[in-house]
Each structure stands twice: as C-alpha cells, then as structure tokens.
Amino acid sequence: MKRALTVALLVVVAIPLLYAVAQLPQHGSPMTPPYTHISPRYLEKGPEEAGAENIVTDVILNYRGFDTNGEVTVIFTSLAAVCAVLLGSRKGDERPAGEPSSSAVPVSDVVSFVVRLLSPLIAIFAVYVMLFGHISPGGGFQSGAILAALVIVTTVIVGRKQAEALVPVRIRRLLQVAAPLTFFVVGVSGLFLFGDYLAYPKTEGQMWLATAWLIVIGIGIGVGGAAVLASIFWTMGDDS
C-alpha cells in the first residue's frame, strides 16, 4: 500500500517536472535570452560599466555580486559545520582501529626541498592572482585556493604546531570571516552611498571607486577563503 502510494506520488511529481523541462528552450540554442541579450551586453559594456577589464570578475563580483556574497557565506558556514562536528564531540571519541596516522611518517628530503624552493614563488603567484583579478584571469577564489594549498604544504613540512603559531588564534578568527565581512562592508557602503545593498558606482568619474571595491573584495575573498580552507585542514588534522 505504502509502496503504491510512493510510486503514485513520484509519478504525480514527475509529470509536471518533465512537462516543465520539455518547455525549456533547446540546450545550447542561440535564441535563448542569455545569448540574445545578456551575454552581448556583458561583453560589450562590462569593462566600462562594471569597473574591471576581466569580464568574469565583472560578472561574479558586480553583476552577480549578490550570488557571490551568498557563496562566501556558504564557504564560511562549511568551516563552522566542520568545527561543530569535529570539535564538538571530541570527548570519549575513540579513533577507529586502522593503520597508524600518516603523520608518523617523516617527510622526505625531496619533498621538503621542493616545497621550500617553491613556497615563495607560490606565495607571489597567489598575491598576483589576488590583486590582478580585475585585469587578468583569476581573483579572490583562485588566490584563496592557491594560498590555502601553500599553507597546507607548509603545514606538512614544518608540522602543525609551528604553522599554527604563525597566525595567532585571535587574528585567525578574524581572517576566517574576512570574505563575508568584506562583502558586508562593501555592500553596506553601497547602501549608504548609492541607495542599494552592493550597489556599485556607475557614473564615468566614479569608475576608479568601483575598481577599488572589486580589488578590496578580491583581497577579502582571497584571504578569507584561504583562512577557511586552511582552518578546515587544521581542524581535521587535529590529533588531540
């Protein structure tokens, strides 16, 4: 009986959904709204209207800034969830019997040498990607991921204690919320200056301000993203 009901319910839900899908324009058709007027508008007006030469940055931080604001909040929430799950039930939580932890294996000289050689270059590249995201491919998310990877390999080489000592806990807390915080600050500035949350300056003479905001948000997302990813790694690797 229950089974029949389930099937009936599924069919009832599936028919409208399939009907709706059938109404969608053909996939990849050049006649859909994104191709007829949205993309051309972005490609033509993006650089002068949104403040960045890199159109991808224009779209994710200006035209679709609200979506990105939500995304960085989601990233921060993921860290909160990891901390809640892993740090909350630490007491009396025995590790399942298995192979010994990989941290017992000493790091090989080759790995250590290569990481020490490449770390400065990776750091410079990450900062370059962060600051030039409005001109060349890249931006906050990308540089955040590169920085996080740098922090993780450094942690593997020098050990977690020394790596964590470089960033005091209080500063770390601040860095973890850097991305949503920057967005919030810029958004509220837009609210007061231009009347809308995340509104960007639009007139000719104010374009430098729009570009400056894009760079500031890029830095915020980069630092915040790196802090969140590195903190997830540190929290998961916590042995105590």
Next chain:
Amino acid sequence: MSRAFDITLLLLLIACALAVIQTKDLLGAVVIFSTYSLIMCLIWQHRGAPDVAMTEAAVGAGVTSALFLVAISKTVRKEK
C-alpha cells in the same frame, strides 16, 4: 588536431572517473581523483576558461586531495 586533443582528454576523464569507482584502496582513489581534476583543468583551459582552470587545479587537485588524505589517515584506508 584540437578536436582529437579534446576527445583524448574526455576519454581519459571517463577512464579516471570509472577507475575512482573501481579502486578499493582509498589512497589510490584519491590519487586518481586528483588526476581527474588535472585533466578537467586542462579541459577548462582548452575551452577558454582560465579562471575555472585555476580554481580546478588549486581546489580539485590540491586542497581536496589533502583533505581526503587527512580523512583517510583518521579512518581506514581500505573500502569495505
């Protein structure tokens, strides 16, 4: 030439995806999965999306692999 390159990458991608599912050794699966991400990164780059390629290389091949490795070191290495 470009088309042949694309098809080769896509076939490698499918092979990697199947291999990840088939591999019982989770450490091996993580290595294959990061290969999958690298191939995906090449595809993004080849399709003209360097922004996404950069993210894929750093997050897909780098950070998630590290997180998977930590998770394995905390649990067990073999799939049951």
